[in-house]
Amino acid sequence: xxYMLISTQIRLESGPTNVGDEFSDPAVMSYLGARKTTxxxxxxxxxxxxxxxxxxxxxxxxxGFHVVSVTGVGQTxxxxxxxxxx
Numbered sequence: 001x002x003y004m005l006i007s008t009q010i011r012l013e014s015g016p017t018n019v020g021d022e023f024s025d026p027a028v029m030s031y032l033g034a035r036k037t038t039x040x041x042x043x044x045x046x047x048x049x050x051x052x053x054x055x056x057x058x059x060x061x062x063x064g065f066h067v068v069s070v071t072g073v074g075q076t077x078x079x080x081x082x083x084x085x086x
Contacts (some may be wrong), residue, residue, distance in 0.1 A: 004028070004065060007051050007078040017056045022078055028073040032059055053079065 005017045019034050027069040029036070034047035049056060057067065057079065063082040072078075 002083050003068075004060070004081045004083070005058075005078060006053060006056055006081070007076050010072070010075050010077055015050050015052045016048045017051060017053050019042055019049055019056060021045070028060075028063070031063065032056060053077065057081075 002059050004020065004024070006015070006020075019032050020029055020034070024047055029047045032047075032049050033051075034049045036045050036047050038045045051059075060081055063083075065083045066083050068080045070077065
């Protein structure tokens with residue numbers, strides 16, 4: 001899985017951080033300490049960590065991910081990361 005999106009609400013820049021969806025690499029999610037949750041009314045699951053985005057980005061860089069782009073979508077900040085295939 002070479003691409004990854006992480007996001008957080010602007011008012012919650014100190015965490016939690018959304019780090020993946022139900023199809024995310026379980027090994028990476030475990031490394032981040034993420035928990036899989038399904039919000040009532042949604043038909044999909046997401047992974048979240050309590051860490052702020054900066055700490056999540058630092059952890060992902062240590063395992064080879066690099067930021068490709070950052071954008072704001074409404075009140076949400078979104079980072080797109082990429083990791084070269086080994």
